[in-house]
Amino acid sequence: MKIAIYPGSFDPMTLGHLNIIRRTSKIFDKVIVCIMINGNKKGSMFSIDRRVEQAKICTAHMPNVEIDSYDGLLADYARKFDKPVIVKGLRANMDFENEFTMASINKKLNPDMETMFLTASDKYTFVSSSNVKEIARHGGDLKAFLPWELIDEVTEMAQKGKEK
Numbered sequence: 001m002k003i004a005i006y007p008g009s010f011d012p013m014t015l016g017h018l019n020i021i022r023r024t025s026k027i028f029d030k031v032i033v034c035i036m037i038n039g040n041k042k043g044s045m046f047s048i049d050r051r052v053e054q055a056k057i058c059t060a061h062m063p064n065v066e067i068d069s070y071d072g073l074l075a076d077y078a079r080k081f082d083k084p085v086i087v088k089g090l091r092a093n094m095d096f097e098n099e100f101t102m103a104s105i106n107k108k109l110n111p112d113m114e115t116m117f118l119t120a121s122d123k124y125t126f127v128s129s130s131n132v133k134e135i136a137r138h139g140g141d142l143k144a145f146l147p148w149e150l151i152d153e154v155t156e157m158a159q160k161g162k163e164k
């Protein structure tokens with residue numbers, strides 16, 4: 001069984017992430033979306049448990065997609081599987097350098113793992129979790145950015161954050 005791991009923060013999951021998940025699920029037998037507990041990204045909007053719940057809700061219609069979370073190195077998480085492929089999304093002008101470096105580091109740490117990239121759909125190349133949070137803070141329309149299931153929750157959370 002060929003397994004893809006799609007790692008990220010998913011704080012929150014956007015339509016761009018979902019587009020990558022859907023396309024990956026057509027290529028691989030199983031896709032594991034792994035919500036990484038990332039010490040570099042401070043000030044998360046949602047807890048890991050909530051992000052796992054959100055991701056489950058948004059991918060419920062895709063039978064070969066599973067949601068997991070991991071506190072540690074992706075290279076170590078990948079050891080749980082037989083030759084898994086790491087899938088990443090590449091947005092124009094945004095991701096290349098960082099993702100190239102990460103893929104090289106991961107290959108050094110775990111030579112069994114390969115990283116593959118899917119280019120972002122032109123519909124979502126401008127979408128990121130951080131710009132979603134900024135738009136939500138200012139009460140903007142999130143329909144083009146977020147799965148409908150998350151719009152109210154993200155808007156409420158962003159507005160609460162403003163009150164603090």
Ligand code: ADP
Pocket residue numbers: 007008009010011014015016017020087088089090091095119120121124125126127128129130
């Ligand atoms: P973000 O950069 O939005 O905070 P993550 O750290 O959760 O997102 O990203 C996880 C993966 O998803 C990364 O490979 C990232 O490049 C990719 N990704 C994020 N947003 C998009 C998008 N709009 N289209 C395609 N890939 C994306």
